[in-house]
Every structure is written in structure tokens, then in C-alpha cells.
Amino acid sequence: MKRSPILLLLMITIGLLAIATGQDPSESHQATDSVAAPSSVGEARSRAKLLHEMVRGTLQVMHRDFFDEDDPNAIPSASMEDVFHEMGRSYDVRLKWLVVETDVVNVDHQAEDEFEKKAVEALTRKASYVEAVEGNRYRFAGPIPLASQCLKCHVKRRTSTETRTAGLLISMPMK
Secondary structure, three states: OOHHHHHHHHHHHHHHHHHHHOOOOOOOOOOOHHHOOOOOHHHHHHHHHHHHHHHHHHHHHHHHOOOOOOOOOOOHHHHHHHHHHHHHHHHOEEEEEEEOOOOOOOOHHHHOOOHHHHHHHHHOOOOOEEEEEEEOEEEEEEEEEEOHHHHHHHHHOOOOOOOEEEEEEEEEOOO
């Protein structure tokens, strides 16, 4: 896998995530409290939709430009988990892949709680997103389409090449 372009893309992604969470990208890196938590479900939903689209689009670009068929262990979605980790550490925004209509490639991506199980059911029925507020956290799940070229890795024993769905979970603190 081409590491230098991926690192550049990850840096761009982190910058876009900073914009999506309300941090001025020209400011130096600051602690989590430098980004105000959304004060309403509408604001949290808008941020989550923006983050979802950024992750979905970045994942497509990474697969298109950087996937190395000679190294099946180098997967762009795994590279993006570095970005997910940084968002959790820096902004308390948690991101996680979710198995919906695919094989379990990574057990960490299986639904773990009631919200995630509800999200799997809704995304299987082609919902555009699922949301909930739990305590002081806004939770969002959006679909990640897997086109036919994705299925060779994500659905080993497929009987069709129809697009399948995976999911992206986003959780952020609220005021």
C-alpha cells in the first residue's frame, strides 16, 4: 500500500473532521474542550451527517486510489481507524464501522448494544440514518454502500453482485 499518499489523505481527513466539529483548522491542536459540544439534536445531527459523508467519501477515494490488490491485508477502512482513534482522543467523537449486510471481517465491527442492533436492522431496511440521544451523547448510524468490487473481500460467498450495506457509527457529547 502506498503509505505516503495515505498519510497525506489521513492528515487532510483529520483537518476536515476538525472543521466538521467546529475547530478552526488554522489554530494549533488543542484539547477536547476547545470544541463546544452541540447544544441540540439538530446541531448534533448536522455534524454527524457531515462527518458521515466525509468518512464515506474518503473511504471511496482511498479504495479507488490506494488499494493494493497484491497486499490484501492493507485495507483502507483499517487505515481510517487511525483517524477514528485520533477523533476519539482529541474531540471525544467516537467512530466505528458496523457490520450490516456483510461477512464479519473484524469482530470489533459487530453490533454491541441495543442502539447498534437497532441500527443494523434499520440500515438493512435502507434507512438513511438512525439516531438516538443517550445521556449526554448523540449517537448516529449511517449506511456505507459496498459496490460489487467491494464484495470480494466483504462477502466471500455471495450469490449476487448487488450493492450491500455496511455502517458507520458516530457518537459525540452534547451539552
